[in-house]
Amino acid sequence: MKQYDAVIIGAGHNGLVAAGYLQRSGLKVLVLERNDHIGGATTSISRYEDFTYSNCSYVCSLFRQEIARSLELYKYGLQVIPYAGGAQIIKNDDGSYDAMGTYWHDDANRRDLERFSKRDTNAYDRLNRDIIRQCKFIKPLLMRTPADPTSFKPRDLMELLYLGKRFYGLGKEQMHETMRFYTMSVADYLNEYLENDALKSYLAGGATVGTALGVYSPGTAYILLHHAMGDLDGNVGAWGFARGGMGAISKALNDSFLAAGGHVRLNAGVSNFTVEHGKVKGMQLENGETVKADLVVSGMDVRRTFNAIDANELPQWVVDRAKNFRFRGSSGKVNIALDGLPSFYGIPKDSPCMTGDLHISQSMDELELAYDDWKAGRWSQDPYLDMLIPSLVDPTMTPQGKHWMSVFIQYCPYKLAEGDWNEDRKNAFGNHIIDRISQFSPDFKEKVLHMEIRTPKDIEDETGLTEGNIFQGELTMDQLMFNRPIPGYAQYRTPISGLYMCGSSTHPGGGVMGAPGANAAREVLLDLGKRMVP
Amino acid sequence: MTSIITNNERPLSERPILETPFYPSYKHLIQNDNYEEWAGYTTLASFADVGQEYFSVRNTCGVYDLCPMIKYDICGIDAERYMNRLITRNVKKLLPKRVTYTVWCDDKGHIIEDGTVFRLSATEFRLCCADRQIDWLMDCAIGYDLVITEVTDAIVGLAVQGPVSCKILKKTGFDGVEKLKIFQLESFSLNGYEVMVSRTGFTGDLGYELWTNAINAADLWETLFKAGKPHGIRMIGSEALDMLRIEAGLIMVDVEFMSCFHTVKYDRNRTPFELGLDWVVDMNKGHFIGRRALVEARQKGLKNKLVGIDIDWNKRADGALIYNSENCERQIGEVTSALWSPILKQNIALAYLDAPYFEGNNDMWVEVYMHRECKWEREVYKCRVTEKPFYNPDRKKLTPPLDL
Numbered sequence: 054m055k056q057y058d059a060v061i062i063g064a065g066h067n068g069l070v071a072a073g074y075l076q077r078s079g080l081k082v083l084v085l086e087r088n089d090h091i092g093g094a095t096t097s098i099s100r101y102e103d104f105t106y107s108n109c110s111y112v113c114s115l116f117r118q119e120i121a122r123s124l125e126l127y128k129y130g131l132q133v134i135p136y137a138g139g140a141q142i143i144k145n146d147d148g149s150y151d152a153m154g155t156y157w158h159d160d161a162n163r164r165d166l167e168r169f170s171k172r173d174t175n176a177y178d179r180l181n182r183d184i185i186r187q188c189k190f191i192k193p194l195l196m197r198t199p200a201d202p203t204s205f206k207p208r209d210l211m212e213l214l215y216l217g218k219r220f221y222g223l224g225k226e227q228m229h230e231t232m233r234f235y236t237m238s239v240a241d242y243l244n245e246y247l248e249n250d251a252l253k254s255y256l257a258g259g260a261t262v263g264t265a266l267g268v269y270s271p272g273t274a275y276i277l278l279h280h281a282m283g284d285l286d287g288n289v290g291a292w293g294f295a296r297g298g299m300g301a302i303s304k305a306l307n308d309s310f311l312a313a314g315g316h317v318r319l320n321a322g323v324s325n326f327t328v329e330h331g332k333v334k335g336m337q338l339e340n341g342e343t344v345k346a347d348l349v350v351s352g353m354d355v356r357r358t359f360n361a362i363d364a365n366e367l368p369q370w371v372v373d374r375a376k377n378f379r380f381r382g383s384s385g386k387v388n389i390a391l392d393g394l395p396s397f398y399g400i401p402k403d404s405p406c407m408t409g410d411l412h413i414s415q416s417m418d419e420l421e422l423a424y425d426d427w428k429a430g431r432w433s434q435d436p437y438l439d440m441l442i443p444s445l446v447d448p449t450m451t452p453q454g455k456h457w458m459s460v461f462i463q464y465c466p467y468k469l470a471e472g473d474w475n476e477d478r479k480n481a482f483g484n485h486i487i488d489r490i491s492q493f494s495p496d497f498k499e500k501v502l503h504m505e506i507r508t509p510k511d512i513e514d515e516t517g518l519t520e521g522n523i524f525q526g527e528l529t530m531d532q533l534m535f536n537r538p539i540p541g542y543a544q545y546r547t548p549i550s551g552l553y554m555c556g557s558s559t560h561p562g563g564g565v566m567g568a569p570g571a572n573a574a575r576e577v578l579l580d581l582g583k584r585m586v587p
Numbered sequence: 588m589t590s591i592i593t594n595n596e597r598p599l600s601e602r603p604i605l606e607t608p609f610y611p612s613y614k615h616l617i618q619n620d621n622y623e624e625w626a627g628y629t630t631l632a633s634f635a636d637v638g639q640e641y642f643s644v645r646n647t648c649g650v651y652d653l654c655p656m657i658k659y660d661i662c663g664i665d666a667e668r669y670m671n672r673l674i675t676r677n678v679k680k681l682l683p684k685r686v687t688y689t690v691w692c693d694d695k696g697h698i699i700e701d702g703t704v705f706r707l708s709a710t711e712f713r714l715c716c717a718d719r720q721i722d723w724l725m726d727c728a729i730g731y732d733l734v735i736t737e738v739t740d741a742i743v744g745l746a747v748q749g750p751v752s753c754k755i756l757k758k759t760g761f762d763g764v765e766k767l768k769i770f771q772l773e774s775f776s777l778n779g780y781e782v783m784v785s786r787t788g789f790t791g792d793l794g795y796e797l798w799t800n801a802i803n804a805a806d807l808w809e810t811l812f813k814a815g816k817p818h819g820i821r822m823i824g825s826e827a828l829d830m831l832r833i834e835a836g837l838i839m840v841d842v843e844f845m846s847c848f849h850t851v852k853y854d855r856n857r858t859p860f861e862l863g864l865d866w867v868v869d870m871n872k873g874h875f876i877g878r879r880a881l882v883e884a885r886q887k888g889l890k891n892k893l894v895g896i897d898i899d900w901n902k903r904a905d906g907a908l909i910y911n912s913e914n915c916e917r918q919i920g921e922v923t924s925a926l927w928s929p930i931l932k933q934n935i936a937l938a939y940l941d942a943p944y945f946e947g948n949n950d951m952w953v954e955v956y957m958h959r960e961c962k963w964e965r966e967v968y969k970c971r972v973t974e975k976p977f978y979n980p981d982r983k984k985l986t987p988p989l990d991l
């Protein structure tokens with residue numbers, strides 16, 4: 054009973070992207086999802102009355118516009134609205150508060166920065182220019198399959214040539230810069246440009262997101278790109294809200310896939326793959342059912358994908374690599390329903406800055422201490438918080454006059470030193486975050502109606518992201534490009550014939566980007582001798 | 588020891604784009620709401636009729652609000668040494684109370700900015716430019732004994748330009764202003780406060796620039812306009828100024844070149860030679876930033892260069908591409924700024940041309956797209972390299988100016 058040409062494991066956004074392309078390219082595709090809902094880490098699920106949260110991912114920039122266009126996501130309701138604003142709240146030595154606002158307009162932005170450091174306003178321009186240069190180098194690589202530098206196959210050589218040309222095209226000075234940039238710590242990198250602590254911590258905090266490294270750890274400067282690399286309608290570095298929450302992205306992908314004739318089965322977790330003579334033959338579901346398939350694309354992370362294969366079928370080094378891929382959950386999230394808009398010290402009530410990302414970290418040293426807590430198996434005393442109030446922009450997520458706030462937290466450990474995560478510890482973590490925010494907001498606590506607390510353990514349990522690592526594996530240099538997820542298997546294939554990978558564990562990595570899914574679909578079709586449509 | 592003095596006491600809540608200190612004085616003259624944001628200030632692209640504003644500078648006297656100009660005071664015993672390292676010109680040759688136009692480059696000889704240097708005394712300089720770059724100025728000051736102060740907000744400026752400008756300034760109370768030679772500056776006392784007057788400008792005409800503390804702005808404006816009223820003084824906006832500076836063959840940042848601090852694409856960087864600014868680079872003054880690269884660049888020769896061109900016909904060739912033949916086979920250049928010059932009755936433009944076309948021995952054609960009554964039309968006109976400045980009246984330098 055073989056009904057489908059291809060089975061995709063997991064209805065995460067990447068699985069759905071791959072499914073959409075394959076279905077439109079003429080295959081009959083089935084998606085199997087373990088949960089009772091689609092989306093993986095890209096969901097909008099109501100947990101309290103008429104409030105909808107973006108439960109995991111919360112802002113969109115990286116999602117490749119070519120995918121949105123080819124899968125016609127606008128037809129299925131996807132709208133990504135850029136947001137402006139944002140502020141870094143600053144606690145002065147005398148106990149008073151101020152805030153450094155972010156504005157869309159360069160000169161407006163500069164005016165506010167220069168209240169804190171005149172020098173940095175110009176240095177910030179230069180920093181941005183250099184980051185954009187790095188983005189320009191890396192961006193075209195996102196939608197390309199990484200070359201294997203050891204294979205000597207014509208396509209790999211061509212791709213290496215392309216890479217080499219781009220690299221040499223950078224010019225001598227920028228080549229040096231690029232090597233430095235990819236290996237430096239974000240703190241050292243920013244210190245070369247800026248002097249103001251508030252601005253530096255604002256930027257540096259973002260470079261630790263999803264990574265169990267501190268701002269002084271080498272390799273973190275690169276992660277700055279993940280914030281600058283995306284764009285919305287040609288505005289490089291711009292971030293936006295998906296109308297209706299991030300789930301709107303998976304919903305549009307899902308609806309587009311269904312409209313093309315695809316099928317999705319929920320509550321259909323895969324427990325293991327059936328492999329015969331090095332070829333995939335199908336899979337066993339958690340409910341005992343078997344599904345036959347000669348072509349399987351796994352959207353699960355690399356650890357889970359290989360755990361579902363009998364180790365006898367795999368070279369030992371591949372088993373080792375899958376085991377050693379670094380996940381290290383380090384992020385938490387609290388979604389909060391609010392009975393009205395809270396106020397923040399230092400930010401005037403009607404400030405346009407409220408519609409952007411709000412931050413309270415005071416210095417890079419504070420961020421490094423936050424990392425020390427993680428190393429010791431505690432959630433950070435003074436964590437880096439990325440706070441946004443999407444309901445200021447999106448009228449569909451809360452009742453009128455009410456709001457919800459998304460709070461992303463770096464760092465929160467997957468394993469606590471004091472013992473396993475349980476309800477009490479989880480609540481203590483949530484309450485700690487509320488207390489921390491309340492230090493900067495006089496009326497925050499009284500406005501809290503409900504909160505959804507998500508530790509790395511919760512994230513793992515719900516989405517299957519191992520150890521709760523938000524990117525399906527850390528985005529450090531050793532786990533990127535032809536090393537992501539496993540050298541020799543960075544081109545979406547596995548040692549098992551017919552079994553492919555399409556999740557964020559593959560190039561170019563995590564974030565709601567869709568690129569791994571699209572690249573994987575292209576590789577599958579290449580092997581089938583088919584052209585990708587559209 | 589280097590230090591920077593800044594003072595900024597504005598809370599987050601305030602509107603980030605400011606009005607200049609002169610704004611309340613001339614607000615009543617704004618007839619059409621043609622505003623332009625410039626460096627964080629609300630300025631006017633035009634007050635009323637652009638043609639009238641333009642001709643006030645060629646005929647009587649036009650006044651332009653210079654407040655948003657970026658101004659840095661660089662003072663200290665090492666100031667001269669520092670300036671000579673920073674800029675391409677030799678400030679040793681710049682006497683106190685003199686002004687000079689210059690550019691400054693990075694180590695690769697790429698232009699960071701152009702602007703004017705005012706030598707206020709042996710140890711005090713003021714750098715005026717369009718773009719902020721305090722980080723660069725401070726980085727370059729490591730090891731020098733000086734203080735850099737940004738005075739952009741503290742010092743206000745008015746450009747008073749045109750054949751009658753000297754007369755109006757005399758009537759305003761600047762006795763002896765007629766003795767100022769071009770690029771000379773002098774301090775005057777007006778109604779009990781100090782005003783620095785420099786014979787400088789961005790119009791290629793007789794003209795002066797007035798500088799004083801921000802608190803005197805309203806009084807200076809009132810006094811000047813009271814004296815100028817019978818002589819046809821008027822405020823002008825940036826559109827008129829742009830016409831004037833093109834006729835004068837003066838370049839503008841972000842139009843003729845981009846600061847190498849802002850270019851993402853490397854091939855957009857420019858050396859002074861490509862802009863035809865060889866005359867501001869003093870290779871014999873000893874080391875300065877970018878010198879080594881500029882020596883090399885000079886040896887290599889130029890791939891393309893900014894020149895003035897004169898185009899047949901009468902439609903402005905804004906943004907036009909330039910070709911080697913009438914049927915537009917090969918592109919050999921592009922227009923950066925274009926103007927139908929009302930005074931020359933010539934269709935002029937600043938343009939980059941490839942070698943050898945910038946030498947001026949070949950005919951060339953410019954392809955112009957024109958939007959006429961909601962329809963795009965394409966025309967190809969012959970053009971040729973011509974002398975810059977396009978317009979250069981004797982009165983610009985004549986001292987004392989004619990008493991009109």
Ligand SMILES: Cc1cc2nc3c(=O)[nH]c(=O)nc-3n(C[C@H](O)[C@H](O)[C@H](O)COP(=O)(O)OP(=O)(O)OC[C@H]3O[C@@H](n4cnc5c(N)ncnc54)[C@H](O)[C@@H]3O)c2cc1C
Pocket residue numbers: 062063064065066067068085086087088091092093094095108109110111112113114115321322323324352353354357384385386461512515516517518521522523524525555556557558562563564565566
């Ligand atoms: C808290 C948090 C905040 C984030 N914030 C942002 C953000 O603001 N912006 C951004 O761009 N990115 C953000 N990210 C990262 C981003 O959400 C993820 O990298 C991305 O969603 C991963 O997508 P994916 O399709 O590769 O994998 P997933 O979303 O993990 O999808 C995998 C799917 O496979 C399913 N699955 C797992 N095991 C099985 C099985 N055995 N059988 C069947 N199905 C299975 C899962 O249920 C899931 O649906 C965030 C992530 C988290 C966790």
